[in-house]
Amino acid sequence: xxxxxxxxxxKLPINLNEAWDFLSSPSNLELxxxxxxxxxxxDWDKRKAYPGQIIQYTVRPVFGFKINWVTEITQVKDKxxxxxxxxxxxxxxxxxxxFIKEIDDGVLMEDVIHYKLPFGPIxxxxxxxxxxxxxxxxxxxxxxxxxxNFGNFK
Numbered sequence: 452x453x454x455x456x457x458x459x460x461x462k463l464p465i466n467l468n469e470a471w472d473f474l475s476s477p478s479n480l481e482l483x484x485x486x487x488x489x490x491x492x493x494d495w496d497k498r499k500a501y502p503g504q505i506i507q508y509t510v511r512p513v514f515g516f517k518i519n520w521v522t523e524i525t526q527v528k529d530k531x532x533x534x535x536x537x538x539x540x541x542x543x544x545x546x547x548x549x550f551i552k553e554i555d556d557g558v559l560m561e562d563v564i565h566y567k568l569p570f571g572p573i574x575x576x577x578x579x580x581x582x583x584x585x586x587x588x589x590x591x592x593x594x595x596x597x598x599x600n601f602g603n604f605k
Contacts, residue, residue: 453575454544455583457564459590462604463557463597470558471530475500480508481584482600488512492539493519498548500524500533513585519534543567545572557604562590 463470473479477495482489494507511517520540527533530551530565537545544567550562568574568582 452567453578454565454567455578455587457521457562457566457583457590459562459594461560461594461597462554462562463601464604465557465601466552467530467553469601470560472499474549474551474560475533476529477504477506483596484510485589485592488518488589494527500527500528501534506535513581541569543569 452513467468475544476499478497480492483487483491489511490508491510492506492508494505496504497505502524505521506521506524507519507520509517518541521538522535522540523538525534525536525553532548532550533546533603544565546565549560550563564586566586568578570577
């Protein structure tokens, strides 16, 4: 069994409240997801992240295939972190921790993602061939969109 791990961090020149309000609102996911992925939230209760929240969406991550994805916000500590986990979707396992903390002149965001692909050794090969690089490109896009919205950390 192979579980992959990705880590990303970004500093933003905004205060903790502003960062938390933006990042903990599922409605902002569309703003920070590449347009090419055709990301659409299909059902959610229009509240900020809370434990037990279910978010349903469609996305076209690769080759134009539309995928239904359902995640659950499993843990939240106000203005510190939240965790989303896939309930149904393309991965055998998806666990995404979103951390945020105040630093001098801004905030530090950190993401830690653990994921496993289906299909055993074929999934490992697919990760090597393009899934890992696709995920990295999604987070690079997010980084650039957050800079556009909030400015670059000096």
